[in-house]
Amino acid sequence: MQDVLEKALEWAMNNLKAEYMELRYENLKKTNLELKDGTFVTFTGKIQRGVAIRVLADGAWGFSSTNRLENLEKAIEEAYKLAKAGAKAKREKIQLAEIKPIEDIVKSKMKIKPVEVNIDDKIGHLRELEKLLKEDKVVKSTMIRYEDASGEKILLTNEGTKIKWDVNYLVQYIWTTGKEGDKLAASRDSIGQVDYGWEIFETKETNEVVAQRVLKKLHAQLNGVAPKRGEFPIVAGPIIVGIIAHEALGHLAEADLTINSPFKDLMGKQIAPEFVTMSERIVDGGFGNDKYDDEGVPVKDIHIIENGILKELMVNREYAHKWGIEPNGHARAQDYTFPPIIRMRNTVFEPGDWSFEEMIEDIKFGYYVVDFRGGQAQLNSAFQVGVQEGYMIENGEITKPIRDTSISGIAIEALKKITAVGKDFGIETGFCGKGQTAFVSSGGPHMRFDGGIIIG
Amino acid sequence: MEELIRYGEKFFDELEIAVYRNRDVGVNIELNEVSTSSVRQRTITVIRGIIDKRIGISIIDSKDKEEIKKAIEEAYKMAKLNAPDEKWVSLPEPGKYREPKKISKEVKEVSPDYFVNLATKAIKLALEKDKGFVVADGDGGAQWSESLIVNSHGVDVFQEGGGAYFYLELIGRKNSNVTPGIFEFDAKLGLNLEVEKVVEEVAQKVKWAYNVEKSKTEEAKVIVGPWAMASLLSYALFPAFSGERVIKETTPLLNKVEQKIASELLTIYDDPFHELSLKPVIADDEGVPTRKNILIENGIFKGFVWNNYWGKVYGTESTGNGTRNLSTGGVGIGFHNIVIEKGKESLSDLISEIDHGYLVDGFQGAHSSNPDNGNFAVVANPAFLIESGEVKGSTVFMMSGNVYELINQIYAISKEQKVIPFHGTTITPWIAFEDVKIAGK
Numbered sequence: 001m002q003d004v005l006e007k008a009l010e011w012a013m014n015n016l017k018a019e020y021m022e023l024r025y026e027n028l029k030k031t032n033l034e035l036k037d038g039t040f041v042t043f044t045g046k047i048q049r050g051v052a053i054r055v056l057a058d059g060a061w062g063f064s065s066t067n068r069l070e071n072l073e074k075a076i077e078e079a080y081k082l083a084k085a086g087a088k089a090k091r092e093k094i095q096l097a098e099i100k101p102i103e104d105i106v107k108s109k110m111k112i113k114p115v116e117v118n119i120d121d122k123i124g125h126l127r128e129l130e131k132l133l134k135e136d137k138v139v140k141s142t143m144i145r146y147e148d149a150s151g152e153k154i155l156l157t158n159e160g161t162k163i164k165w166d167v168n169y170l171v172q173y174i175w176t177t178g179k180e181g182d183k184l185a186a187s188r189d190s191i192g193q194v195d196y197g198w199e200i201f202e203t204k205e206t207n208e209v210v211a212q213r214v215l216k217k218l219h220a221q222l223n224g225v226a227p228k229r230g231e232f233p234i235v236a237g238p239i240i241v242g243i244i245a246h247e248a249l250g251h252l253a254e255a256d257l258t259i260n261s262p263f264k265d266l267m268g269k270q271i272a273p274e275f276v277t278m279s280e281r282i283v284d285g286g287f288g289n290d291k292y293d294d295e296g297v298p299v300k301d302i303h304i305i306e307n308g309i310l311k312e313l314m315v316n317r318e319y320a321h322k323w324g325i326e327p328n329g330h331a332r333a334q335d336y337t338f339p340p341i342i343r344m345r346n347t348v349f350e351p352g353d354w355s356f357e358e359m360i361e362d363i364k365f366g367y368y369v370v371d372f373r374g375g376q377a378q379l380n381s382a383f384q385v386g387v388q389e390g391y392m393i394e395n396g397e398i399t400k401p402i403r404d405t406s407i408s409g410i411a412i413e414a415l416k417k418i419t420a421v422g423k424d425f426g427i428e429t430g431f432c433g434k435g436q437t438a439f440v441s442s443g444g445p446h447m448r449f450d451g452g453i454i455i456g
Numbered sequence: 457m458e459e460l461i462r463y464g465e466k467f468f469d470e471l472e473i474a475v476y477r478n479r480d481v482g483v484n485i486e487l488n489e490v491s492t493s494s495v496r497q498r499t500i501t502v503i504r505g506i507i508d509k510r511i512g513i514s515i516i517d518s519k520d521k522e523e524i525k526k527a528i529e530e531a532y533k534m535a536k537l538n539a540p541d542e543k544w545v546s547l548p549e550p551g552k553y554r555e556p557k558k559i560s561k562e563v564k565e566v567s568p569d570y571f572v573n574l575a576t577k578a579i580k581l582a583l584e585k586d587k588g589f590v591v592a593d594g595d596g597g598a599q600w601s602e603s604l605i606v607n608s609h610g611v612d613v614f615q616e617g618g619g620a621y622f623y624l625e626l627i628g629r630k631n632s633n634v635t636p637g638i639f640e641f642d643a644k645l646g647l648n649l650e651v652e653k654v655v656e657e658v659a660q661k662v663k664w665a666y667n668v669e670k671s672k673t674e675e676a677k678v679i680v681g682p683w684a685m686a687s688l689l690s691y692a693l694f695p696a697f698s699g700e701r702v703i704k705e706t707t708p709l710l711n712k713v714e715q716k717i718a719s720e721l722l723t724i725y726d727d728p729f730h731e732l733s734l735k736p737v738i739a740d741d742e743g744v745p746t747r748k749n750i751l752i753e754n755g756i757f758k759g760f761v762w763n764n765y766w767g768k769v770y771g772t773e774s775t776g777n778g779t780r781n782l783s784t785g786g787v788g789i790g791f792h793n794i795v796i797e798k799g800k801e802s803l804s805d806l807i808s809e810i811d812h813g814y815l816v817d818g819f820q821g822a823h824s825s826n827p828d829n830g831n832f833a834v835v836a837n838p839a840f841l842i843e844s845g846e847v848k849g850s851t852v853f854m855m856s857g858n859v860y861e862l863i864n865q866i867y868a869i870s871k872e873q874k875v876i877p878f879h880g881t882t883i884t885p886w887i888a889f890e891d892v893k894i895a896g897k
Binding site for chain 1: 483486487489490491492493494495496497498499511512513514515516517518527530531533534535537538539541543567568569572573575576590592627634636637673704705706708765781783784785786820821823824825826827828829831832833834835837852854856895
C-alpha cells in the first residue's frame, strides 16, 4: 500500500502548489464483542480502511477523507481545493513550526497482541468475568464490551516523513446494575491498553481483580448515604485527581484552547503550591502512549505545572509556530476520517511525600472521593465530576459510603487549596471527546484539598 | 443486493445487509478565523447473519460486491464461533412504510465554500456587536446520508436525507471579567440556517454574563433551557423508556404504565415525522417502519420502546426503535426524534413572572447522571439570575436530585421549542420548575 500512497503523493507534489501535504493511511482489523446478561449481542469482525488527506495551501487547511483508494489523486485535489477556498477568508496565514522529517517503523510493545489470541479465549475471558460479577446476588444486569484492533498506519508527508506503525490496542468496558430492595445503583469500569496486550488480563487486570473493583463500587452505591452539600476537606484518590487534571486543567493547556482560558495570562506564574507538579507524559500502561503523533512529531514529556508554576502547553505544529515553541507531539486524529487536532495523552499529577493515613488523620469531617462517572469542565476551569465511589471521613477515619453525588469547583482556585500530595501513584485509562475520540489516561497520587471543592 | 442476499443464504438461516453512505462537508472556526474546510466521505456495510440462533456480524468500509461477499464469509466465521442465543426469534418481516418526507437535495452537493462564507459572515457580525467578543469556536456544515437495509425476509428499504447546522461559541472580555464560553446554534433539514439569529441570541447571553451574580443555597424557581433540558433528560430519564430494561428490571418505570409519573403539563413522544425533526426516517436501522410513540402524555407514562430483538423476546413488536452502532454493528434501542410538547407561555413571560429565580442555559456533568434510578448532580453553567422579572447576570450553582421528582415540579412550559441535535434529535421547549433545591456558589 505504501507504494500507492507514495505514487499519489508524488503526483500531488508535481501538480499542486501547496505548502504542506500529508497522507495518513489506516488499515485495522477489529473485533467487537458485547456480552449482555449471558448473550453476545454483538459479535463483530470489522475492517476499517481509508486515507486521510490534509493540505495546507495559501495558509489555510483543507481536509478530505476517503475509503475509495483507487483514486487518491482526486481526493488530494479535493483537499487542495478546499484549502484554497478557505484561504480566501483568511486574514492570518497558517504556518507550521519546522521539524526534522522522520523515517521510522514503530513496533508494538505488546507481548501478546490481541490478533494472536484465539477468539474462544476472548469469549471465555468475558464469560468468566460475567460469572464472577453475577455471583454477587445484588447484581441485576451486566454489560461487558470488548474491542481490540491490529493493523497498520502509514504517514507520508511532502517534507519526507515516512512513518509506519504496527497499531494494536484493546479496550474492556463494564457497566453493572445492582438492586437491593427498591434501590438501583450502577458501577462502571474501563481498561484501555496500547502497550500491554492480552497479558494485562493475566497479570495486573485479572478477572478477579476487575470484578472485585466493580462490585466494591456497586455496594458502596447501594449502601451509600447522600452527602451533606457544601465545602469540606476532600481527599481525592488517583482516579479523581486524574479527571481534574484532565478535564479542568489539561484542556486549558491544549494550546488551541489556552488562548481563551485563564491560563493565557498565567503562563510562568505560580498557580499552585510549590509541591504540585502536573505533567503530560508517557506513563507505564498509559492509553495515550505513542512514539510519534499524527504529524510525525516525536512525543515529548512536558510539565504543564512544575513546582506550582504554569510552564508548558501541548501543541501541534501550527500552534507551536504561533506560540514560538517546539512541537511536542500532541496532534492526534481519531481515525482516517478526521484531521489531527491538539489532544492530551496521559495527564498526571506527580507524586509527593504524604502517606494516605497522614493525609486523613486530622480531618474531623470530610469526604474521600475515589472514582467517577462522567466529568466535564468549562474553559474557565469550572468543573463537575460525578462520583461513583466515595466515603465520609469522620475523626480521621474512613466511615460510610456516599451515593450518586458530584464534586465541583473552579480548578485554578482549587489548586491553591491543595495541602498534601501523596507518595502513591495510579492512573485510569479512558476516552476523551473533543469533537473526536482519543485514547487517554489520567491520574496521580492521592491529594488533599482544604476547600475549593464543593460536594453534593 | 438480491444476489448478495442469495449468496448469504448459503451460509445463514437469515441475514441482513445494511449499507450506509455519508458525506460531511464543513468548516470550523478557531479564534475569529475560519480554520479547516473539510469533506469527509465514508461508506460502511454491516452484515448481520444468524445460523442456528448464533449471530455473527462483520463491518467493512466499502460497498463493493466482492468485498461484501468476503464480509458475509467473515460474519459466518464469527457466527460459528458464537454460542447460540436461545432467546433469538427472527429478523424483521417487511412492513408498510409511510410516504417519505420531501427532502431538500441542496445539502447533498453543497460546497464547503458555502459554509466558508457563512462562517465569515457570522464572525464579522459577532465581532461588530461588541469589542469584547472573541469567537472562540464554531462549526458549520452539512451531512448527507443514504442507507439501504435489506434482509432475507424481504425487507428492502432505501432512505436518503440530510441536514445542515451552524454553531458559534463566544467569550466576552470586559475589564477583568472573562465570561465562560457561551454558544448558540441552528440546525435545519435544508440550507436555510438563521445565522443572524444565532449571533443575536449568543450575543445577548454573553452580554448578560458580563455581570456576575452570586447564587444562594435555596429552593427556587428554575427555567431550564433546551440544551440543558435535552442533555439532562437524555442521560437521566430517556434510557428508562427502553424495553430492554423492562426485561432486565432495571428501569424505575417498571409496572408504571398508565400511572402518573410527572406533572400533567408534560407530554413526551418520539416522532421522526414531527415538523421540526432533523431525521424524518420511515424505517429504523432494521428496516422496521417508524411511528409516533407516545412516552408520557399529560404526566401519564404510556409505554416503552422496542427494537426487533427485545420486542420479540418480550412477546411484543418492535416500535421501530432499532438503532445500529456503526462501530460495533450491534443494534440497540434508541430514539429518532424525541419531542417535548410545547406549552402556552412565551419565554419572555416566564422570565418576567419570576420575582427571584434562575435561567439555566447548560448543565455540566449531565452525563454523570444515573439512568438506573434517575439521580443527578449537575452544575448549572452557564446560568443566569432572574430578579424582578429580569435577567440580572450570570451565575453558577449545583443542582442535585432525582429526575422523577423534578418532572413533578414543572409549573410552566414555553411555547417556543428548539431542535437539539443531541443523541438523535430532541425538540424541547424551555421548562419552568418550582421549589428546585440548588446549592449556590
